[in-house]
Amino acid sequence: MSVTVFIQGRNGVTRWHPSKRWLLLPILLVAAGTGLYQQNADRFAAQQTKVDENQKLREQQKQQVLDLKKATETQLSTLVAHVARMQANVTRLEALGQQVAENNLLEDQFDFTADVGVGGLSEIGAGVELNQLLDDMSQLASRIDNNNVQLALLETVSTNLHIDKERYISGRPIVKGWLSSPYGLRNDPFNGRRTMHKGIDFAGKEGGDVIATAAGVVTWSGNMLGYGGLVEIDHGNGLRTRYGHNKSMSVNVGDVVAKGDKIASMGSTGRSTGPHVHYEVLRNGQQIDPRKFVYRKAS
Structure with a gap:
C-alpha cells in the first residue's frame, strides 16, 4: 500500500510519496504522548496519595496533641485539687499546733504561722504553671515535715510538763462512798484480834465505780489471796496503788490508765464483810499510810 500526498504550492500541485517510516511517525507520536500522559498521571496519583497520607498523618498528630492537652489538663486539675487538700490539711495542722503551743505557754518556742526557711538554686523550666504547681507541692511537703517535727517536740515537752501532774497520787479511789476503816492498828473484823490494817477501806454500793487515783500502768488485774478481785497500778518512782475486793475489773495487765x-x-x-474498796499505797514494795495522798490537794 502506498500513500500519495498532494501539496499545493505556488508552482502548482506537488506529489509526495512518504515512506513507511513517515507513516509510522504519527503512531509513534501518539504512543509517546500516551506514555507520557500515563506516566504523569501515575506520578500525580502517587503525589496525591502521598499528600493524602501526610494530611491523614497531620490529622492524627493533631488529634494526639489534643488528647495530650486534654490529659495534661486533667492531670493538672487533679494536682490542683490535691494541692488544695494539702493546703487545707496544713492549715488545720498549723492551727492545732499553734493552739497546743499556746495552751502550754510555748508559743515563743514553736511558731506554726511563719514560713519554712527554704532556699538553693533552681532552674526555670518551660512549663511555668506546672513548675509553679510542683513548687507549691514541694513547699507544702516541707511545711508538713517541719510541723510534724515541731509537733513531736511539742508533744514531748507537753508530756514532760503534765506527766508529774498525772502521776501525782491524790483523792479517793471511789466516786461515791465513805471511809469505813482507816490505816493502822484495828480489831480484825473476823477474829477480833488487834492487827495492822495496811490500807484504807471505802464502803459504798456494790457495782459502784472504782477509779485510778493517778496515771500509770496496770501490773495486776485478777484475784489475789485475801484481796479478792485486785487491780494494781504502777505510777513510777517506786509508787504503786492497789484496789481490792472488786466485783469485776475493767482493765487488763499492761493497760495504761x-x-x-x-x-x-x-x-x-x-x-x-461487805461492798467496799481496800485501797493501798506502796512505796518500793512497802505499804504506807494512804491518808496523805487521799486528802492532799490535786496538783
Whole structure:
C-alpha cells in the first residue's frame, strides 16, 4: 500500500510519496504522548496519595496533641485539687499546733504561722504553671515535715510538763462512798484480834465505780489471796496503788490508765464483810499510810 500526498504550492500541485517510516511517525507520536500522559498521571496519583497520607498523618498528630492537652489538663486539675487538700490539711495542722503551743505557754518556742526557711538554686523550666504547681507541692511537703517535727517536740515537752501532774497520787479511789476503816492498828473484823490494817477501806454500793487515783500502768488485774478481785497500778518512782475486793475489773495487765479512769466495780470479794474498796499505797514494795495522798490537794 502506498500513500500519495498532494501539496499545493505556488508552482502548482506537488506529489509526495512518504515512506513507511513517515507513516509510522504519527503512531509513534501518539504512543509517546500516551506514555507520557500515563506516566504523569501515575506520578500525580502517587503525589496525591502521598499528600493524602501526610494530611491523614497531620490529622492524627493533631488529634494526639489534643488528647495530650486534654490529659495534661486533667492531670493538672487533679494536682490542683490535691494541692488544695494539702493546703487545707496544713492549715488545720498549723492551727492545732499553734493552739497546743499556746495552751502550754510555748508559743515563743514553736511558731506554726511563719514560713519554712527554704532556699538553693533552681532552674526555670518551660512549663511555668506546672513548675509553679510542683513548687507549691514541694513547699507544702516541707511545711508538713517541719510541723510534724515541731509537733513531736511539742508533744514531748507537753508530756514532760503534765506527766508529774498525772502521776501525782491524790483523792479517793471511789466516786461515791465513805471511809469505813482507816490505816493502822484495828480489831480484825473476823477474829477480833488487834492487827495492822495496811490500807484504807471505802464502803459504798456494790457495782459502784472504782477509779485510778493517778496515771500509770496496770501490773495486776485478777484475784489475789485475801484481796479478792485486785487491780494494781504502777505510777513510777517506786509508787504503786492497789484496789481490792472488786466485783469485776475493767482493765487488763499492761493497760495504761489516766487519773480518774474507771478500773473496776466495787464488790465484796476475798476477805471482806461487805461492798467496799481496800485501797493501798506502796512505796518500793512497802505499804504506807494512804491518808496523805487521799486528802492532799490535786496538783
